[in-house]
Amino acid sequence: GEDVEQSLFLSVREGDSSVINCTYTDSSSTYLYWYKQEPGAGLQLLTYIFSNMDMKQDQRLTVLLNKKDKHLSLRIADTQTGDSAIYFCAESIGWTALIFGKGTTLSVSS
Amino acid sequence: SQTIHQWPATLVQPVGSPLSLECTVEGTSNPNLYWYRQAAGRGLQLLFYSVGIGQISSEVPQNLSASRPQDRQFILSSKKLLLSDSGFYLCAWSVTSDSFLSSYNSPLHFGNGTRLTVT
Numbered sequence: 395g396e397d398v399e400q401s402l403f404l405s406v407r408e409g410d411s412s413v414i415n416c417t418y419t420d421s422s423s424t425y426l427y428w429y430k431q432e433p434g435a436g437l438q439l440l441t442y443i444f445s446n447m448d449m450k451q452d453q454r455l456t457v458l459l460n461k462k463d464k465h466l467s468l469r470i471a472d473t474q475t476g477d478s479a480i481y482f483c484a485e486s487i488g489w490t491a492l493i494f495g496k497g498t499t500l501s502v503s504s
Numbered sequence: 505s506q507t508i509h510q511w512p513a514t515l516v517q518p519v520g521s522p523l524s525l526e527c528t529v530e531g532t533s534n535p536n537l538y539w540y541r542q543a544a545g546r547g548l549q550l551l552f553y554s555v556g557i558g559q560i561s562s563e564v565p566q567n568l569s570a571s572r573p574q575d576r577q578f579i580l581s582s583k584k585l586l587l588s589d590s591g592f593y594l595c596a597w598s599v600t601s602d603s604f605l606s607s608y609n610s611p612l613h614f615g616n617g618t619r620l621t622v623t
Contacts, residue, residue: 439613
């Protein structure tokens, strides 16, 4: 069945780069997404990548997709304390819904 | 621009009581609508989705139900709450664009969530 796996925690120092990894199982996924959730809030779409792309860059965010290994990563350059949050990886299933991972809690220390 | 409203923000209900959570979307027509639940340490679980008025797909068997009485209104209900229904409930919307070759579903956009505690 469909499944999205992420490591649960990542701790970095302010100014360093953060890399959050994700693996998914459905090779027919059309789009893959990264969402950010701050405490007590809903999910905010950060970025997404079409499955025929290898990389997408958006300011401090870089998404890498290895379709062969079904591996997705999110790199945050120059990580700031305001980046502390839970980051969810998600894959599209069919054309209606998304399947989410359990989320990676990013902790940024100054 | 499109906005999504979800209420209430927090809710404390006793076991066995009914539930009604409401979600409305503005600024778009015929959206796909979703209810997700986020339990501690378990990520997001898709509960229901709807592609049109009166069309509801259920992903998980449980004592919850969903209805879509209007195009941009999605309601999550229960006749009798269980302790295990506690969690953070998120409503979301997307739109489907049809091209000659395929349909494309936009990313999901989420509301601010409802924190439900069943006591």
